[in-house]
Amino acid sequence: xxNPSEGTMPLAADGDEVDxxxxxxxxxxxxxxxxxxxxxxxxxxxxLEPSARARALGAPVEADISNVEAGQMxxxxxxxxxxxxxxxxxxxxxxxxxxxxxxxDPDSRRSQQPEYCKNIWRAREDRKEVLVAVxxxxxxxxxxxxxxxxxxxxxxxxxxxxxxxxxxxxRFDFSARVYANFPAPDNLTIPRFRFLSDSKLLIGDxxx
Amino acid sequence: MANGATTRNQHWALRLFEWVxxxxxxxxxWKEHLSEYYAPKSFNFWYYxxxxxxLVLVLQIVTGIFLTMNYKPDATLAFxxxxxxxxxxxxxxxxxxxxxxxxxxxxxxxxxxMFRALLYGSYRKPRELTWLFGFFIFxxxxxEGFFGYLLPWGQxxxxxxxxxxNLFGAIPFVGEDLxxxxxxxxxxxxATLNRxxxxxxxxxxxxxxxxxxxxxLALHETGSNNPDGIExxxxxxxxxxxxxxxxxxxxxxxxxxxxxxxxxxxxFSVIVFFAPAFGGVFLExxxxxxxxxxxxxxxxxxxxxFTPYYSVLRATTDELKWVIGIAVxxxxxxxxxxxxxxxxxxxxxxxxxxxxxxxxxLDAKVWGVLLxxxxxxxxxxxxxxxxxxxxxxxxxxxxxxxxxxxxVVAFVVLGYLGMQVPNTLLTRIAQVATxxxxxFFLLMPxxxxxxxTKQPPERVT
Numbered sequence: 319x320x321n322p323s324e325g326t327m328p329l330a331a332d333g334d335e336v337d338x339x340x341x342x343x344x345x346x347x348x349x350x351x352x353x354x355x356x357x358x359x360x361x362x363x364x365x366l367e368p369s370a371r372a373r374a375l376g377a378p379v380e381a382d383i384s385n386v387e388a389g390q391m392x393x394x395x396x397x398x399x400x401x402x403x404x405x406x407x408x409x410x411x412x413x414x415x416x417x418x419x420x421x422x423d424p425d426s427r428r429s430q431q432p433e434y435c436k437n438i439w440r441a442r443e444d445r446k447e448v449l450v451a452v453x454x455x456x457x458x459x460x461x462x463x464x465x466x467x468x469x470x471x472x473x474x475x476x477x478x479x480x481x482x483x484x485x486x487x488x489r490f491d492f493s494a495r496v497y498a499n500f501p502a503p504d505n506l507t508i509p510r511f512r513f514l515s516d517s518k519l520l521i522g523d524x525x526x
Numbered sequence: 527m528a529n530g531a532t533t534r535n536q537h538w539a540l541r542l543f544e545w546v547x548x549x550x551x552x553x554x555x556w557k558e559h560l561s562e563y564y565a566p567k568s569f570n571f572w573y574y575x576x577x578x579x580x581l582v583l584v585l586q587i588v589t590g591i592f593l594t595m596n597y598k599p600d601a602t603l604a605f606x607x608x609x610x611x612x613x614x615x616x617x618x619x620x621x622x623x624x625x626x627x628x629x630x631x632x633x634x635x636x637x638x639x640m641f642r643a644l645l646y647g648s649y650r651k652p653r654e655l656t657w658l659f660g661f662f663i664f665x666x667x668x669x670e671g672f673f674g675y676l677l678p679w680g681q682x683x684x685x686x687x688x689x690x691x692n693l694f695g696a697i698p699f700v701g702e703d704l705x706x707x708x709x710x711x712x713x714x715x716x717a718t719l720n721r722x723x724x725x726x727x728x729x730x731x732x733x734x735x736x737x738x739x740x741x742x743l744a745l746h747e748t749g750s751n752n753p754d755g756i757e758x759x760x761x762x763x764x765x766x767x768x769x770x771x772x773x774x775x776x777x778x779x780x781x782x783x784x785x786x787x788x789x790x791x792x793x794f795s796v797i798v799f800f801a802p803a804f805g806g807v808f809l810e811x812x813x814x815x816x817x818x819x820x821x822x823x824x825x826x827x828x829x830x831x832f833t834p835y836y837s838v839l840r841a842t843t844d845e846l847k848w849v850i851g852i853a854v855x856x857x858x859x860x861x862x863x864x865x866x867x868x869x870x871x872x873x874x875x876x877x878x879x880x881x882x883x884x885x886x887x888l889d890a891k892v893w894g895v896l897l898x899x900x901x902x903x904x905x906x907x908x909x910x911x912x913x914x915x916x917x918x919x920x921x922x923x924x925x926x927x928x929x930x931x932x933x934v935v936a937f938v939v940l941g942y943l944g945m946q947v948p949n950t951l952l953t954r955i956a957q958v959a960t961x962x963x964x965x966f967f968l969l970m971p972x973x974x975x976x977x978x979t980k981q982p983p984e985r986v987t
Contacts, residue, residue, distance in 0.1 A: 366721065372711045393820055398713040400820040453820075454713075457891060459692035460685060461822040484824045485689065486840060487948060499844070503889045 378522030380514065383448070391464060393453065396521050400453040400461050401509060402494075403519065410492045411447065413468070413478040414438050417491050422498040423505055429456075429495075431508035432524060440493040440508055450511045450521060451494040457502040460485035559746055564772030565779055566752035568986040572642035574786035577779075579635040581787060582628050583738065589625040590727060597677065599723035601716035604679035605816040623802040629671055630808045631794055633831035636664060640905070644930060647917025648751040654909040656748065659741040661906045666734045668832070668902070673726035675829060676719060680813030685826045687722070688714045693839075696895045698888065713819060754986050755917025761985065771986045807945075825947050833944025834937050838901045838963065840948055841940075841956035842894035847885050849961060850893070853968075854881045897960070904967045911967055914974040916982050923977035933966035935959075 376397045386392050389407040393400050404410075415438065418424040426436050439446040453461045462481040469475050473482065473489075481490040488502035495505045510524040536544075547553050596615050598607040611618035640660070643649050649657035676687045691714065695705040710717035749759055749769075758769040773779075803809040807830050812823045828836050861874035885893075914922055919930065936959040943956045 366707055366710055368706060368709075368711050369717065372715070372717055376712060395820060398711060398715050398819055458689040459695075459713075460689065460826065461820065463822070463824070484822055485685075485826050501840070501843070501891065501894075503891050 376522070378520050381519045381521060382517060383519060384517035388447070389466070394521065396452075396509065401521055402449065402451050402453045404449040404451075404492070406447045406449060406492055409468075410466075410479060411439070413480075414491065414493050417478050417497075420497055421491065422496050422500075422503070424495060426495065426505055428503075429505035429507065431505075432510050434524075435508045438493060440495065440505070442513070445513060448519075449493060450508060450519065452507040452509055454506070455483040455485065455488055455502050456496065456504040456506060457483065457486055457488055462488070462490060462506075465489075559742070560776035560780070561774055562768075563746055563775040564758070564769050565750045565775050566758045566769075566771055566986050567773045567778075568752050568754065568771070569750075569779065569782070570753055572638070572645060572753075574783065574790075575635045575639035575642065577783040578786060578790050579632065579639055580738065581790070582632045582635055583734070586625060586628045586632065587731065589621050589628060590731075592621050593625055594727055599677065599720050601679060601719050601817075604677065604719060608678045620798070623798045626809055627794065627798050627802055627804075629674065630804070630829070630831065631790075632667060633671070636667060637831075640664070641934070644908075644933075645919050646751055646753050647755045647912065647914070647919075649909045650751075650755075650912060650917045651909065652748045653745070653751060656741060656744040657909055658906060659737055659744055663734065663737045663741060664905070665902070666730055666737060670726060670730045670734065671829065671831060673722040673730065676714070676722045677726065678813060679719060679817045681815045681817055681823045682810045682813040682826060684714055684817035684819065685822055686828055687718065689826065690828075691718075693895045693898070696892045698892065715819075751917065752986050753918060754920060754982055756982050756984075756986065758986065827945045830941060830945065833942070834940040834963075835898050835901050835944075837940035837944040837956045838960050839894045839898040840944070841953060841960045842890055842897050843953070843957075844890050846957050846960070847890055847893060849957075851882065851885050854878050854885075897964075901960075901963060904964070907967070908970075911970040912974050913971050914977060914979060916979045918982065921980040921982045922974075923979055925973045925977040929966050929970070929973060932962050936962035936966070 379394060379396045379401075381392065381394045381401075381403055383392060383403055383405065386403065386405045388405050389410065391402055391404040393402055395401070418438075423429060424438070426440060431440055434442055437443065437446075439449070440451070441447070441449050455462055460483050462483040465473050465477070465482045466479050468477060468479045470477050470479075478491065480492050481494065482488075483490075483502065486501045488500040489497040490502075490506060491497070493505075494508070496502045509521055511519055511521045512524045512526070514520050543552070593611065596607060596611045596618065598604055608622070611622050613619075615621075643657065643660075672687075672690060676683045691705050691708050694708060695701040697704060706712060708718075709715065710721055749757075749772075752758065752771075758771040761770045762768065763770040797804060797808075803811075810827070810829065812826070815823070827833065855878075858875055858878035861871055861878065864871070888896075914926065916922055919927060939959045940956060940963065943952055943959070946952055948956075
């Protein structure tokens with residue numbers, strides 16, 4: 319470089335001495351700049367949260383079960399998730415007391431369900447034949463498939479009937495309770511729900 | 527330039543070159559990285575895969591740009607837009623198959639490139655940073671593959687993303703909120719597809735290109751390793767001032783790599799034209815069905831390049847936790863008995879106690895996620911795990927050779943099992959393979975230190 323102005327550039331007073339007031343200004347600028355960068359990151363990160371529309375779609379949905387016979391299941395979509403409504407037959411209900419020793423959490427201590435479903439039916443006591451459950455495996459989010467027939471050849475002779483997760487083989491009974499020693503840690507989630515009439519359900523809300 | 531005065535009589539192209547060179551370090555870059563970059567003269571077959579990976583990167587960027595011209599990142603349109611590209615866009619099928627086959631080719635090249643480093647100790651001092659940049663390239667590539675796989679919005683796209691995002695849900699306390707934040711919704715949805723598109727086409731590729739530049743700059747700073755694992759810079763030819771065992775990258779290795787490129791493109795074209803799905807390995811059968819959020823396909827598995835780690839995840843059951851527990855206890859006994867300062871001993875014992883506590887507190891699902899992450903991240907530590915006095919496998923003893931052989935077998939077995947429907951026997955095999963996989967790394971400081979090595983030669987062979 320042969321910049322003619324080089325020789326006349328203003329240097330720090332007396333060579334090596336630090337100009338304290340400028341150093342402080344530099345430090346303050348760095349701190350302010352850092353804080354501003356951090357603050358500006360927030361809107362960007364927060365924009366990744368579910369949008370107002372996605373949250374609105376989490377609103378309760380109605381389901382009509384008048385056509386669902388005993389032993390049949392209806393799947394409805396709520397918050398984009400499959401929600402099962404299973405009208406259990408007497409035989410299905412009878413299995414729920416027999417399988418307790420095979421389950422990881424028969425009393426639903428760990429799992430998520432509203433207080434009124436914390437029983438072996440995992441349903442409202444007055445309509446205990448109707449199981450409402452979020453059909454998403456607590457392992458890694460696959461949707462389990464029905465294996466309702468007792469002794470289903472693919473499930474083994476002692477199988478009482480219930481659900482199988484196709485991804486990693488977790489098994490659930492007719493109350494969506496998980497069998498012990500399978501990858502899923504918890505029973506399936508029971509959403510809040512209430513009956514609007516004998517055959518109409520509101521899923522996602524339980525307040526009248 | 528010194529000869530600037532004579533420019534009037536020179537050819538216009540030369541004058542243009544000199545005009546540029548006075549304003550941009552064109553000839554300097556050319557010399558430093560090509561014509562005067564001295565690489566060891568003994569590069570063999572394994573040294574093709576770095577340049578091939580670079581070729582595939584370019585291929586992916588070019589085909590990717592053209593795909594975005596017709597693809598629609600919208601949950602209601604995405605699947606149909608891919609079919610539109612396949613059936614109605616002129617040559618769209620070719621561009622799409624080049625891109626989907628390119629993804630697998632990228633991982634094949636990168637895995638073989640990494641294997642070369644394991645053979646010849648290319649990650650060792652002074653090339654640790656080259657290795658680390660490479661590791662982050664590998665991570666970015668996995669992110670790129672994962673984000674890209676959602677875009678066709680097929681059944682496997684959807685449920686694969688659902689499973690992987692839910693892995694984050696396993697993190698205690700914050701996991702569930704984190705998973706919602708990543709998806710932008712309560713399940714994988716249009717919001718997820720849209721952001722994965724943004725990450726796949728711009729965010730990750732930018733990072734990837736930057737890391738590739740850093741990887742090559744770091745490599746050219748230290749100079750390339752070679753199959754003998756010796757430093758060619760230690761022997762400078764006094765006449766030329768260049769490494770005696772080095773040859774200029776250009777023309778010697780550009781020509782060699784050109785040959786490799788031809789062979790690669792030959793094989794690549796055969797796959798693109800005759801077996802683009804590669805029997806369901808490169809493009810999975812279930813992905814030819816549109817995504818259905820209410821119905822999981824009967825068997826889901828990630829694409830082949832993720833299956834080794836996915837197998838580790840599935841192999842982590844309550845029984846495997848016992849094995850981890852025993853390993854931690856052995857580690858703590860060793861920590862107690864080893865020589866060294868008391869502080870180090872306390873830190874090691876403390877780590878052991880935390881791990882044991884973790885075994886009681888966290889369930890197998892969380893451990894599965896930790897081990898799966900660990901099986902990828904552990905590659906980053908290789909430069910500090912290898913204590914052998916020599917770099918190359920040619921001069922290492924039987925212990926490293928056996929360990930590397932077992933590791934490769936475990937890796938392939940895990941990869942295969944990750945594609946299969948698990949049963950009791952296969953899970954058991956995956957557990958053994960998982961233990962071998964981790965043992966290769968965790969025992970490395972021990973077996974490389976006691977292994978009998980041979981004296982490497984002074985000059986490359």
